[in-house]
Amino acid sequence: MKRFLKILAGCMVIFGWAGFAGAAISDQTKECLACHQEQMPGLITQWQSSSHWQSGVGCYECHKAEKGEADAREHNGFLVATIVSPKDCGQCHPQETAEQESSHHAKAGDILNTQDGLLGQTIGGEPAVAVGCRQCHGSIVKVNEDGTLDSATWPNTGIGRVNPDGSKGTCSACHTRHRFSKEQARKPEVCGKCHLGPDHPQKEVYEESKHGILYRAYEHELNMDRPKWVAGEDYYDAPTCASCHISASRNQPVTHDVGDRLSWDLRAPISKRTDDWQMKLVNMKDVCSSCHVAGFVQGFYDQLDNFVDLYNDKFAIPAKEIRSLLMDRGVISKDNFDEKIDWIYWELWHHEGRRARHGAAMSGPDYAWWHGIYDVAKNFYSEFLPEAEEASKKAGKPEVYDEIIDKYIKSDPRHIWFIEGFDPKKVDAMKQYYQERYDQKVE
Numbered sequence: 001m002k003r004f005l006k007i008l009a010g011c012m013v014i015f016g017w018a019g020f021a022g023a024a025i026s027d028q029t030k031e032c033l034a035c036h037q038e039q040m041p042g043l044i045t046q047w048q049s050s051s052h053w054q055s056g057v058g059c060y061e062c063h064k065a066e067k068g069e070a071d072a073r074e075h076n077g078f079l080v081a082t083i084v085s086p087k088d089c090g091q092c093h094p095q096e097t098a099e100q101e102s103s104h105h106a107k108a109g110d111i112l113n114t115q116d117g118l119l120g121q122t123i124g125g126e127p128a129v130a131v132g133c134r135q136c137h138g139s140i141v142k143v144n145e146d147g148t149l150d151s152a153t154w155p156n157t158g159i160g161r162v163n164p165d166g167s168k169g170t171c172s173a174c175h176t177r178h179r180f181s182k183e184q185a186r187k188p189e190v191c192g193k194c195h196l197g198p199d200h201p202q203k204e205v206y207e208e209s210k211h212g213i214l215y216r217a218y219e220h221e222l223n224m225d226r227p228k229w230v231a232g233e234d235y236y237d238a239p240t241c242a243s244c245h246i247s248a249s250r251n252q253p254v255t256h257d258v259g260d261r262l263s264w265d266l267r268a269p270i271s272k273r274t275d276d277w278q279m280k281l282v283n284m285k286d287v288c289s290s291c292h293v294a295g296f297v298q299g300f301y302d303q304l305d306n307f308v309d310l311y312n313d314k315f316a317i318p319a320k321e322i323r324s325l326l327m328d329r330g331v332i333s334k335d336n337f338d339e340k341i342d343w344i345y346w347e348l349w350h351h352e353g354r355r356a357r358h359g360a361a362m363s364g365p366d367y368a369w370w371h372g373i374y375d376v377a378k379n380f381y382s383e384f385l386p387e388a389e390e391a392s393k394k395a396g397k398p399e400v401y402d403e404i405i406d407k408y409i410k411s412d413p414r415h416i417w418f419i420e421g422f423d424p425k426k427v428d429a430m431k432q433y434y435q436e437r438y439d440q441k442v443e
């Protein structure tokens, strides 16, 4: 039926009868269609496949602009804007917009001016920031004198884009134009544009998790096209990113604030609890409870919390304090990225330490261990500490390294092996074991 309506609508647009399609199409939109059907037929067909088309929400309803708006342009007798900002969508979807605006997603454009700004702009370069950082985080969209958009800042669908009207974000980061479908936004691939790679591999973690495996196995049985989509009621086999972070559960509505269910900040150099974390934890556990028993979910969180404590206490806090101590004692400068140890430390928490925590939080064992704590430990013992020693010596202050060893390594039984080596009996037993296993001498 839907397909038939679409074909019918296609014919009607071509023959100029657009007013018959779906709900009533406004006279203004009919004029837009008269040109745009010819100019960009792909775009029109996308729109005709949307629930906006069915509800009579057309080109003009979204793109119309008021006089005085920063990006308003005279366009064939109409005042239009290319950008349809969250504020514009919010005229009809106030709740989604309000939630989105209070989320971290909406702030992702602001944080580009942090110490990372140095990494992007100075160490990389502006053109790399434009096609890299800002395509995920969002640009500050600038309007040219003639009302067109500055190509240094547009095209862009970064999640925290700063729009000419001052609003923040892009709804089409997830609801790709011009279908604006919720079915599409429920799929993990939509988040995977940004949530992947060496410093936040949520997509890869998900793919290796049992949840991701089940998603691929039963994707077509998850009823993702249903208007309502509640875990345990509308689908059973697997949760997607949206299930856990956005979609409704039996006791919670859909939320456009992706932080509503997070008890930890897992991307900070040292993880800390979020505000109101107990409540957020209850929210997330409620999602899990559609498919798992409470004790199982508690076990999962016990493992996660222990893991975060291990990362924080054994590696992250000492590494941060050691670097500060090197600065205080004048061994290294207080600047970022001007010494080898700055880069080592950066990768320790920003890449390896995050991967580890994200692996643990979303059941990806390879990321928790091999791409995670294994890399953190390897870095800490074989690069970070040796570089602290080297830098102390070079600065003519070898006693600073001794101070570090006394304060951070000898004082913690978990690091003692680094000074004293392993128990020789355990080493022998291990060698013996591998000698038998591989039938060859092991050194």
Ligand code: HEC
Binding pocket: 028, 029, 031, 032, 033, 035, 036, 039, 059, 060, 063, 064, 075, 076, 078, 080, 081, 082, 148
């Ligand atoms: C007389 C034909 C015509 C009419 C009527 C028309 N358009 Fe266009 N529109 C075009 C063409 C051609 C382009 C591409 C060239 C350009 O940017 O002007 C375009 C471009 C656009 C763009 C992209 C601008 C940019 O550069 O980013 C938007 C948005 C747009 N039209 C919306 C609308 C809307 C909304 C309406 C109805 C209110 C409408 N158009 C009516 C012909 C038309």
Ligand code: HEC
Binding pocket: 032, 033, 036, 043, 044, 047, 052, 057, 058, 059, 060, 062, 063, 082, 083, 084, 085, 156, 157, 170, 172, 177, 178, 180
């Ligand atoms: C539900 C709101 C909505 C409707 C309806 C809508 N648009 Fe758009 N349109 C957008 C958004 C959002 C963007 C992307 C700009 C942004 O990121 O803010 C966009 C971008 C565009 C662009 C420029 C981007 C490109 O890919 O070239 C054109 C041209 C355009 N729309 C034309 C149209 C026409 C023609 C119609 C009617 C068939 C239409 N739009 C209907 C929201 C809408």
Ligand code: HEC
Binding pocket: 051, 052, 055, 057, 061, 062, 084, 085, 088, 089, 090, 091, 092, 093, 171, 172, 175, 180, 181, 182, 183
């Ligand atoms: C003029 C009012 C209006 C504007 C502006 C508008 N929408 Fe909608 N939107 C609707 C209506 C009506 C529906 C269909 C009924 C419903 O599902 O609520 C809808 C449905 C949706 C849906 C659900 C689609 C589905 O798969 O069922 C999404 C997602 C959506 N809109 C996103 C947006 C975004 C993003 C923008 C801005 C770029 C926007 N809308 C602008 C009125 C509007």
Ligand code: HEC
Binding pocket: 111, 112, 114, 116, 117, 119, 120, 121, 129, 132, 133, 134, 135, 136, 137, 193, 194, 195, 196, 197, 199, 200, 266, 267, 268
């Ligand atoms: C592939 C998309 C992508 C690119 C490219 C990217 N980021 Fe990010 N960035 C993200 C995501 C996703 C997060 C959130 C990670 C998380 O929550 O685990 C993030 C987090 C951050 C944070 C931490 C925010 C916080 O609240 O703690 C900063 C700062 C940051 N990015 C800056 C940058 C800079 C600067 C660049 C370019 C030099 C860049 N990013 C490139 C996607 C990207």
Ligand code: HEC
Binding pocket: 086, 089, 090, 093, 096, 097, 100, 105, 169, 170, 171, 172, 173, 174, 175, 182, 183, 185, 186, 227, 228, 229, 242, 246, 247, 248, 254, 256
């Ligand atoms: C991070 C991705 C993401 C962004 C950004 C996003 N949405 Fe959504 N949105 C979703 C998902 C996922 C759903 C489907 C929830 C579900 O399973 O019902 C959804 C559903 C919706 C719906 C349908 C709500 C319902 O209960 O039927 C509307 C309307 C909507 N979004 C509007 C918006 C608007 C407006 C914006 C921008 C202010 C926006 N969305 C930004 C992911 C996103």
Ligand code: HEC
Binding pocket: 103, 104, 105, 107, 108, 109, 111, 135, 136, 137, 157, 158, 159, 173, 174, 185, 190, 191, 192, 193, 194, 195, 241, 242, 245, 246, 258, 259, 260, 262
């Ligand atoms: C266009 C890029 C982009 C897309 C698409 C995207 N995100 Fe994000 N996301 C980010 C960035 C960047 C951050 C970090 C924002 C910050 O800290 O300022 C982030 C942060 C988050 C956070 C942490 C929020 C918090 O309060 O700490 C969650 C959870 C999240 N995203 C989930 C999702 C999910 C689920 C999807 C898909 C439905 C998604 N994101 C789609 C870029 C994106």
Ligand code: HEC
Binding pocket: 188, 191, 192, 195, 202, 203, 204, 206, 211, 239, 240, 241, 242, 243, 244, 245, 261, 262, 263, 264, 265, 266, 267, 268, 281, 284, 358, 361, 362
């Ligand atoms: C089975 C549920 C589940 C699925 C599926 C899931 N997540 Fe998560 N996610 C979690 C949990 C649990 C946490 C940690 C919650 C806490 O802090 O208490 C988390 C944390 C996060 C964070 C916050 C990281 C930070 O730096 O603080 C981001 C971003 C995120 N997930 C994105 C995604 C993306 C993208 C996907 C899909 C590729 C996804 N998640 C799939 C449950 C899930």
Ligand code: HEC
Binding pocket: 209, 210, 211, 214, 231, 232, 235, 236, 237, 238, 239, 243, 244, 284, 285, 287, 288, 289, 290, 291, 292, 297, 300, 363
């Ligand atoms: C839509 C149903 C569904 C939801 C919601 C769901 N899961 Fe699962 N989960 C499953 C299924 C099915 C399995 C596979 C069980 C098996 O290994 O046989 C699974 C497996 C797991 C595993 C085992 C991983 C492994 O490698 O053995 C953990 C841990 C887990 N889920 C935690 C969670 C947590 C925590 C949440 C909520 C944040 C959650 N799940 C939400 C269905 C779900």
